[in-house]
Amino acid sequence: MAVDLGRIQKELKEIERDTASGVTVHLKNNSLQHLTGYVPGPKDTPYEGGLFAVEINLDNGYPFVPPKMRFINKVWHPNVSSQSGAICLDILKDQWSPALTLKTALLSLQALLSSPQPDDPQDAVVAKQYISDHETYKKTAKYWTEAFANPNATAPEEKIAKIVEMGFDRAAAISALQEAGGDENAALEKLLG
Amino acid sequence: MTTTAADRKAADELKAEGNALFTKGKYAAAIEKYTEAVTLSPDWPVLYVNRGMAARKKGDWERVEADASLALGLVGGSSESREAMKAHYLMGLAMGQRGQHERSTHHLKKALAAAREANDNIKDEIWRELAAANYSNWQTETAARKSTNATLRRQLLELMGKRQDEPLPAEWESLFRAAAWQDTASEAPSQFTCPLTMEIFRDPVVAPSGRSYERTALLEHLKKVGKFDPITRQPIAGEEALVPNVSLRAAIELYLEEHPWGWAEVK
Incomplete structure (x- = not known):
C-alpha cells in the first residue's frame, strides 16, 4: 500500500x-516521503542551543x-550512533x-535528548562514558552540539545562499551543510552525490 | 399479466446470463438478456435494477432513470430490500446527471441508510457519490454567492461615491466576511476527524477504549501494526469488538450540512 499523502x-x-x-x-526535493525535521536541543542539557536536523x-x-x-548532524548521545546518526527509540520500532505523528515522534526525540537510556544503547562507547565518566560525557556532548548542531555555525545564511544559487533546494542545502558540519565543499559533494 | 413458474424460471436463467456478461464488462449484451427476462417476468424488480446498473456503466442515463423508476414502482414504499436500495442509488445518480441536486441527494440518502442497515459493502461507494454530489452542489452555490457578493460590493462602492479599487469601510468588510462563512473552507474540529487518517470521519467505529477511528484505517492498523488500540494501546480482539459510532456519524452529517466544503474531504 502506498503512503497516505493526504495524512502527511x-x-x-x-x-x-x-x-x-x-x-x-x-x-x-519536493517529495512528501523525504523530509527533514528540526528539533531544538532541550534546555538544561548538553544539547541546549543546538538545532538537530533529522532525516x-x-x-x-x-x-x-x-x-x-x-x-x-553528529550527536554525542548513548541512544544515537555517533557514526551514522541512527536512533534507538522504541516508538520508531x-x-x-x-x-503517533511526525510531530510527536520528533518531540519524543527531544525527550530522548533530555533523558538518555544508557541501558538500551545505540552507541556502546557513549553509553559506557555516560555511566562511568559522566562529566566527560557532558563536555563531549556539549562540544559536539556547538560544533555540529549550531545553526549559525554550520548553516549560516551566506553559505546557504551560495549553495541555493547553484540551483539546489534550500532545505537540501541546509541539511547538507549540517551533515558536513558546516564545510561548504563537503556539503556540495554530498548534494552532487 | 401474471408470470407463470416456467416464465420465472426462464427469466432467472436469462438474469444469470446477463449477470455473467455484466461481470465480463459486456454491458450492452447484458442489457439485452435483462430485457428478454423482463418480457417474461415484468414484475421482478431485480431485473430493472440490474439493467439500470449495466446502463450506468454505459453512461445511458435515460435508461438508468427509467429502470430505477420502474424498480421503485415495483418495490413500493419499502426501502428494506436490496433492490429498493440499489434502485434509490441508481435514481440518485441519474438525478445527479440531470442536475437535480435535491432529488439526487434524497435518493442517495435513502440508499445509504438502507445499505448501512444491511451493512452492504456498497455503502462506501454510495457515501462517496453522496459526498461528491454535495460537494459539487456547494461549488455551484458558492460560486453564485461569490458573484452576488461581488455585485453588491460594486453597487455599494458606487453608492458611496468611491472608486472600484477603494476598500469598503471596516464594518462593511466584516459584514461581507460574515456572509461568506459558508464559502470559506477551514479545518474541521478534531473530534470529527480520525486520529489515523486525520480526515473527517466517513464510517467511525468505537473501540473498547471509547475512542473512535475510521473503520478502514483501524482495520488496517489491526492487520498490519497489531491488535491494540492505537491511542490507549489496550488490546482489541478484532473487528467484532468494534461498534459503529452512529451518534458521531449523525453529528458529522449535521456539521457537513452546515460546512459543505467539508464534503471534499469525505469523497
Missing part, C-alpha cells in the same frame, strides 16, 4: 500551525509502518502506533 499533508499543516512545539518539518523517510504503508528517522 495534514501533518505538515498542523506542524506549521503549532509554532509552540518548537519542532519543524520541511520538504526535501525522515516515509516508507510505503506509512502511517501503518513507523517513519524512518536518523540524525543528520516495535512501539510505533499510527496515532
Whole structure:
C-alpha cells in the first residue's frame, strides 16, 4: 500500500500551525516521503542551543509502518550512533502506533535528548562514558552540539545562499551543510552525490 | 399479466446470463438478456435494477432513470430490500446527471441508510457519490454567492461615491466576511476527524477504549501494526469488538450540512 499523502499533508499543516512545539518539518526535493525535521536541543542539557536536523523517510504503508528517522548532524548521545546518526527509540520500532505523528515522534526525540537510556544503547562507547565518566560525557556532548548542531555555525545564511544559487533546494542545502558540519565543499559533494 | 413458474424460471436463467456478461464488462449484451427476462417476468424488480446498473456503466442515463423508476414502482414504499436500495442509488445518480441536486441527494440518502442497515459493502461507494454530489452542489452555490457578493460590493462602492479599487469601510468588510462563512473552507474540529487518517470521519467505529477511528484505517492498523488500540494501546480482539459510532456519524452529517466544503474531504 502506498503512503497516505493526504495524512502527511495534514501533518505538515498542523506542524506549521503549532509554532509552540518548537519542532519543524520541511520538504526535501519536493517529495512528501523525504523530509527533514528540526528539533531544538532541550534546555538544561548538553544539547541546549543546538538545532538537530533529522532525516525522515516515509516508507510505503506509512502511517501503518513507523517513519524512518536518523540524525543528520553528529550527536554525542548513548541512544544515537555517533557514526551514522541512527536512533534507538522504541516508538520508531516495535512501539510505533499510527496515532503517533511526525510531530510527536520528533518531540519524543527531544525527550530522548533530555533523558538518555544508557541501558538500551545505540552507541556502546557513549553509553559506557555516560555511566562511568559522566562529566566527560557532558563536555563531549556539549562540544559536539556547538560544533555540529549550531545553526549559525554550520548553516549560516551566506553559505546557504551560495549553495541555493547553484540551483539546489534550500532545505537540501541546509541539511547538507549540517551533515558536513558546516564545510561548504563537503556539503556540495554530498548534494552532487 | 401474471408470470407463470416456467416464465420465472426462464427469466432467472436469462438474469444469470446477463449477470455473467455484466461481470465480463459486456454491458450492452447484458442489457439485452435483462430485457428478454423482463418480457417474461415484468414484475421482478431485480431485473430493472440490474439493467439500470449495466446502463450506468454505459453512461445511458435515460435508461438508468427509467429502470430505477420502474424498480421503485415495483418495490413500493419499502426501502428494506436490496433492490429498493440499489434502485434509490441508481435514481440518485441519474438525478445527479440531470442536475437535480435535491432529488439526487434524497435518493442517495435513502440508499445509504438502507445499505448501512444491511451493512452492504456498497455503502462506501454510495457515501462517496453522496459526498461528491454535495460537494459539487456547494461549488455551484458558492460560486453564485461569490458573484452576488461581488455585485453588491460594486453597487455599494458606487453608492458611496468611491472608486472600484477603494476598500469598503471596516464594518462593511466584516459584514461581507460574515456572509461568506459558508464559502470559506477551514479545518474541521478534531473530534470529527480520525486520529489515523486525520480526515473527517466517513464510517467511525468505537473501540473498547471509547475512542473512535475510521473503520478502514483501524482495520488496517489491526492487520498490519497489531491488535491494540492505537491511542490507549489496550488490546482489541478484532473487528467484532468494534461498534459503529452512529451518534458521531449523525453529528458529522449535521456539521457537513452546515460546512459543505467539508464534503471534499469525505469523497
